Amino acid sequence: MKKNLRIVSAAAAALLAVAPVAVSVVSTADAADDITTGGATKPQQEHRDHNIDFASNLGNQDLDKAGFSSFVDLNNFNLSNFLKDVGSKISVSANDGSKPEIVATDEAQITKKATDDTNAQFQLKQSDLHAGSTYYLQVAVTVRGLSKDTNIKYTANNGAVYLPNNGQPSSQGTIRNIYLAIPLHFYNSTLHDQPSFGSTYLKNNALANGQTIEAPKTVKINNKDTKVSVNDSATVLAAIEKLGLSSNRSSYATGIQAGKTNVLKYDASNTDFVKDWANYSNTIYTPVDKPDKDRPVTNSFSSRWTPGSDTYTLKRVNIFSGKFATVTVAFNKNSEDLSFPLIQYRTLTGELNNEGKDWFSVKQANNTFNTAMPVATVKLGDSNWAETVLNHFRALQSSNNNDKLRLTTDNLHVDNMNVNQSGLYNATLKATNSNGKTTTLNFQVAVSGDKKDELANYFVSAENGQVVNLVSIVNGTVSNQNGVVANNGQQIVVYPNDTTTVNGVEYTRVASVGKTREASNLWIPTKNLKAAVEKKLEKTGTVKVMHNSYVYNEKHERVGSRVIATYSNVDVYGTKEINGKKFYRISADKEEYIDAANVDGTKRTLKHNAYIYATSKKRANKKVLKKGTTVTTYGSAVKFRNGKAYYRIEGCTASNKMYVKKANF
Incomplete structure (x- = not known):
């Protein structure tokens, strides 16, 4: 996917190397990366009617889609091959109807800074490139296919890229030796750093990656309680601030404590709310890499809210590992619309009783909040796994209509499901009622195998309600620098039979979505696990x-x-x-x-003398209960065949039935 890129001046490009900036998720018509002239000495050319735009797709495409452009993975990276292939990943377009194309690239190199000096001393070797650093791809390109009118003068990227010969094409419609400088952010996917988000309002220090959380419904505006409206950006901003979103950068940085977070600050002046991302993101270095401090990666966040939108999504990438976390805040217009279908789930594993309820209702809306996702467990190799999962769910027309909706395998989707491979899989279940409204439940499916591949639900048990660090273990060495933490009381899926002991501490392997048991290098101290079964009460x-x-x-x-x-x-x-x-x-x-x-009955006083009946026609005995007598009755009155209502009274048994007419009380 090629992307149009926002252009800044060459001077601004140089500034990028030393100052942190806020970066936003933008449309293809807006900025995501910066292509400038190779050097900072060329003047910016004035705006002209004829303009060409350069764009690139040099980075990881998944990160690019997430709003982090030009992130290049050093794992299996080959600098020589990368430079040879540059021409195929840079494109050009024009606004005057011409169809330009890049026909040649020359002098492609990676440099520390944006400079038009091609002296070899500025060129970096592969061994000079380090994760967590920004470098510049510099390349000279030749463009043909432009207008052949030599009286025309072009600008490039609205003047940010300098064009030789004042932008005049040759009579063949060609401009040669256009120098480009494109910032590239290098990471290493073999590192385990995984950033995360938290919320002080939700008292949750470790939101699940990809989690959707519900925004507060009311906020204080000028000291008055005000309902949050997606048509009022001030209330949306206040709701986001009220959530107290924080971010765990999850770095390997020397001297920085694992789990340390920074609270995000917001700017009410525009919809790119986050103003002060990580004001120290440009001081994070690894013990090995030691990147120059004038080359930090500064765009470690992406965010934008569209006025009127029901959701606000915030993402953070770890500048060393390239792994990113996402959290979405939902301002759902339909969050309290009881006309949506009601999905319910019940005990999903036979061991987790979910606070003792048989059926649990899921919030109704077209964007369900997955703050407490259930986990459905199926056996390895279960050919009917979909039906097994569905048996734990039911759907009703709405909260006000208990008519059941039929759930079939068409309503169920599990990402990359492999019932022959134990592991944890993300799943969704959708129910649509007769009014055409749909509720979606996000949950997870655990495929449980035998022995070490058996999966089970547990709760995290932390001392004093604190979070628990999930650690990585490599060659017998424990590291808690991956930034992954679990909250006290949080549900967690583990391999209970896969444990290891390091320095006298036993650890249990934690299941990771989309990974095999062996590939999941997350462990939790076994002492911090509590079986997902409530303590049984004593019989009274x-x-x-x-x-x-x-x-x-x-x-x-x-x-x-x-x-x-x-x-x-x-x-x-x-x-x-x-x-x-x-x-x-x-x-x-x-x-x-x-x-x-x-059971205990209700004491009632007779207003009339009363016989005791076994049936509507037959008396139970010859006893007459006198007016004013107190009698214990059970439950509501029952109607006999004669149409009259009777209370069952104390002393009644299956073989000796005893009733008194309701009218006598």
Whole structure:
């Protein structure tokens, strides 16, 4: 993908080498990189009607798409081959209808600074190139295919690139010896540095890479609570600031503590919000590379918000490893729209009970927030893995409509799924209701194998609620410089049977999305893992249910269609008040409850003398309950065949049924 590039003056290009700048994700019509004249001595030519534009695609394409242009990987890099291939990666276009092309390149070299001096002392050898540094590709090009009118004068990149002969083409439509200087940012993909983001507002020091987080709905504007609107950039900026986004640069820098973060500052004057990225990003050096401090990579962030957009995405690249992290802030217009489908998930592994609920609702909208992604586990080689995953989910028309939506494998997508390879895979599940509205759930699928390849869900258990560093282990040496941390209480997927001990500390291997077990070089101290099973409560007794009882969760929502039948003996684990009423907990490890009125009964006083019935026509005995007597009844009244309502009363059993007419109370 070739990209039009923003052009700055040669003087500005020189300034890039010594000053950090904010870089924005931009459209192809805007700036992403800087092509200038080779030297800073050439004057900028005035704007003219005829203009040519140079562009390049010299860097890693994935980084380029993420907003980090001209990042070149030193791993397997060959300087000689790179310079030979330069001509195919520089393009030129014109605004006057002509069709220019680059027909020759000459004097291609890598230099420390932008200079038009081609003296060999300025040329760098491959051994001179270091990760985390910016150098310049300098090359002279010949362009043909321009207008053959020698009275025309061209500018290049709106005057930032100097054209010989004052921009006049030859009678063949050619301009020769155009010197270009293109900044290249070198990294090494074999390094493990992985940057990350955090949020003080969410009390989350380690947001998942690619995570979408929800913006606050209200902010303070002039000391007044104000609703955040995507049509009001001031409220959007305030919401971003309220999130307290911070960034972990994750460097190998000498003397810099691992995990140290810098808080991002914002500029309200434009939609390129981030003003002060990493004001010390130009002082980060590795112990080995020692790049010159006048050649730092300064564009380690990319960001832009489009007015009216529901999302704001911020990305940070590690200038040494080329790995980048992404976080998206969602100002979702539909985040509270209950007309969207409701996706629910339940226990996904048989061991993780997700706080004891049977079914969990996912936020409804066309951009679901994945702050707590569930993990569905399938067995290695399971040919029906898709159905296995889907069995853990259900979808309803909406929160106000419990009609079920059919979920099929067409609704499920798993990135690069290989059920014959154990590992962790990103997945999405979409549900569309009869109104054409779609809810998307982001989650992960774990393919669990045998022995060391077995995967399991755990929770991170950190002392005093702090974060835990995930370390890398190479040749028996532990390094916590990769910048990856996990929050206390965070769900994590590990290989519980793959452990190693270094200096008396046992570590367990952590699963990484898209990587095999052996390729995932992330480890967590085993002591910081807690099995993803809640501690079971002690039984407090056994009760007899005297009325058919629905099972509820702690929010008084029914748990599926479960009903505890009358006269059942049920173990209980204490009681809980829900909406002002007493309930018995009936599960040791799940929040499942039944109404205590169906067990303890309700005391009622008779207003009339009353017989005790076994059926609508047959009395249970000859006893007459006198007016004013207090009687314990169970549950709501039931209707007999004669159309009259009766309460079940104390003493009633399956073989000795006892009822009193409701009308007598």
